[in-house]
Amino acid sequence: MTASLLGTYVWAIGLIAWFIIRYPYARKARRTATLRAVGWSRERILLAIATVGLFVVPLIWLVTGWPAALNYQLNYAAVVIGAALYVLSLWLFRRSHKDLGRQWSASLEIREAHQIVRAGVYRSIRHPMYASFWLWALAQAFLLPNAMAALGGLVAIAILFFTRIDYEERMLIEAFGDDYRAYMRETKRIIPGIY
Incomplete structure (x- = not known):
């Protein structure tokens, strides 16, 4: 099996795993x-982006092969790095859902009995789900x-993150006031100790 085919299989398996992880939390939410x-x-x-x-x-790209002009060959080292990033992404994705519980939402919402979660992965970063998406896009x-398929995730997540993060944090400040401001001082957004 070529590295390119293996990489594609790993990506597809990760995509299925992502849906398996999200489904029960979406139902509960x-x-x-x-x-x-x-x-x-x-x-x-x-x-949607x-x-x-x-x-x-x-x-x-997977179904049609388009745009074939942007195809290239992967090496096994890239697949190993991508697989490791994907596993980390899926672990963080699952943990962030588990730690949020019924407070999780795909969109910016304050839920009934909403509280600031400071346990689990939220102890060191405020937005682990965004971190998991960045890791997923890097893994991809x-x-x-294929350059378009490979880089499309990074472009999409950059648009989502940089357009949404300030709105989300303002909403949480409005909902929780000084308690959320204190949490912001104690944690970083998506990379522990850095950003």
Whole structure:
């Protein structure tokens, strides 16, 4: 098996794992009342952009081979790095869902009985789910042997993250005030001790 084919298989298996991890939390979240949501239209657009970069573009390439002019050969070292990043991404993705519990939401919402979560991965970073998406996009860049499919995730996550993060933190400051400001001083956004 070539490294390029192996990388594609690893990416596809990770994608399936992502859906398996998210499904039960999405079901539970539907049963928890939303007290406040921010920018519903903007949220849908940003989530659509992320979906295009992480799912749609790679799937189009996988199914059709388009754009073949941007294909290249991977080496096994890239696949190993990509697989390791993907495993870390999926672990962090699962932990962030588990630590949030019923407070998790795909869009910017304050849930019923919402609290600041400071346990688990939230002890050192405020936004581990974004960190997991950045890791996923990096893994995709190492695993897919097509420049558009490989880099689409990074572009999409950059748009989602840098457009959304300030809104999200303002919403949390409005909801929790000085308690959230103190949490912001104690933690970094997505990289422990750095950013």
